[in-house]
Amino acid sequence: MSTSRPSARRALRRLPLHAAAALTVVICLFPVYWMVTTAFKPSTDIQSYDPRLIPRAWTFDHFQRAVGADGFALFWRNSILVTLSAVLLALVVALGAAYAVARLRWRGRRQFVLAVFIAQMAPWESLIIPIYIISRDTGMLDRLPTLTLIYFMITLPFTVIVLRGFIAGIPPELEEAAQVDGCTRAGAFRKVAFPLLAPGLMATSLFGFITAWNEFTYANFLIIKQQDSRTLPVWLSSFQSTFGTDWGATMAASTLFALPALVIFLALQRHVTAGLASGGVKG
Numbered sequence: 001m002s003t004s005r006p007s008a009r010r011a012l013r014r015l016p017l018h019a020a021a022a023l024t025v026v027i028c029l030f031p032v033y034w035m036v037t038t039a040f041k042p043s044t045d046i047q048s049y050d051p052r053l054i055p056r057a058w059t060f061d062h063f064q065r066a067v068g069a070d071g072f073a074l075f076w077r078n079s080i081l082v083t084l085s086a087v088l089l090a091l092v093v094a095l096g097a098a099y100a101v102a103r104l105r106w107r108g109r110r111q112f113v114l115a116v117f118i119a120q121m122a123p124w125e126s127l128i129i130p131i132y133i134i135s136r137d138t139g140m141l142d143r144l145p146t147l148t149l150i151y152f153m154i155t156l157p158f159t160v161i162v163l164r165g166f167i168a169g170i171p172p173e174l175e176e177a178a179q180v181d182g183c184t185r186a187g188a189f190r191k192v193a194f195p196l197l198a199p200g201l202m203a204t205s206l207f208g209f210i211t212a213w214n215e216f217t218y219a220n221f222l223i224i225k226q227q228d229s230r231t232l233p234v235w236l237s238s239f240q241s242t243f244g245t246d247w248g249a250t251m252a253a254s255t256l257f258a259l260p261a262l263v264i265f266l267a268l269q270r271h272v273t274a275g276l277a278s279g280g281v282k283g
Contacts, residue, residue: 032258035251035254035255035258036251036255037053037054037055038247038248038251039062039063039248039251039252039254039255040055040058040059040060040062041055041057041058041059041248042055042057042059042061042248043061043248045057046247046248047247061248062248062249062251062252063252063255063256065246065248065249065252066239066249066252066253066256067256069235069238069239069249069253070238071227071228071230071235071238072235074228075230075231075232075234075235076232078144078229078230078231078232079213079231079232079233080260081144082144082147082148082151082212082231083151083209083212083213084209085148085152086147086148086149086151086152086155086208086212087155087205087208087209087212089148089152090152090155090156090159090204090208091159091201091204091205091208093152093156094156094159094160094163094204095163095197097116097160097164098159098160098163098164098166098167099167099189101113101160101164102164102167102168103167103172113164116157116160116161117157117161119156119157120157120158120161124154125217128217128218128221131150131218131222132221132222135222141222141223141224141225142222142223142224142225142226142229143226143229144229146222147218147219147222147223147231150218150222151208151211151212151215151218154211154212154215155204155207155208155211155212158204158207158208159204159207159208162200162203162204162207163197163200163201163204165200166196166197166199166200167193167197167200170193170196170197174188174192174193175188175189175192175193176188178191178192202268203268205268206264206265206268209261209264210261210265213232213260213261214233214261215231215233216233216234219231219233219234220233220234220237232257233257235253236250236253236254236257239253
């Protein structure tokens with residue numbers, strides 16, 4: 001009896017926290033729920049003045065219009081190509097930079113880290129005009145490699161910062177022992193440290209993928225004439241016309257657009273959570 005009272009008191013004290021957490025989850029997930037349900041609602045229910053949380057009927061007509069829209073497969077391919085290229089490029093470059101900062105001692109190392117932090121804090125939207133002018137003067141407008149380089153620059157600072165923490169958390173004695181056994185510095189890193197970086201690589205890959213996949217501003221301003229070089233975020237605006245917005249097709253297209261990021265997040269969630277929580281490796 002005495003042990004049940006303290007547990008009940010703890011439950012009562014935690015009740016406001018649980019209620020606040022539940023309210024936060026509802027507020028965050030309600031727009032997603034409304035998007036998905038609207039994608040399945042008939043057009044008459046979408047335009048009704050009496051909104052319903054649960055659709056009275058379900059239809060796949062909006063998804064058929066979204067998939068059958070001009071350029072769906074092409075823009076999907078463009079987004080996949082640009083996003084994966086930017087993420088892989090950022091991982092390769094950041095891995096070398098993070099190792100140099102975490103393991104080596106060289107003049108200007110602290111200044112370099114400070115510059116990376118400043119680049120991470122800088123609002124990339126403020127660079128639209130200079131990037132547009134540079135792209136125009138160099139003939140790089142309306143090209144997918146331009147978007148790839150921009151997304152690479154956006155994701156690179158965060159990738160360097162996170163991987164630097166993971167590499168610093170790996171005991172250097174492990175690599176030194178491998179070097180004593182005959183490995184070179186590069187070989188010791190590849191065989192000993194690199195396998196332990198899996199949580200960090202997954203965390204940064206997920207961040208880079210979501211950032212590049214959802215980016216709209218640069219894709220809209222730098223791809224002007226070549227419509228075949230557009231990506232999915234820009235394609236979503238094609239359901240708007242002078243006669244209004246096709247909300248059903250827009251919500252269906254948005255649902256399809258969110259699926260890849262959701263699948264990757266669910267697949268990597270366990271590793272990403274463990275990696276960000278530990279910040280390194282367990283000895």
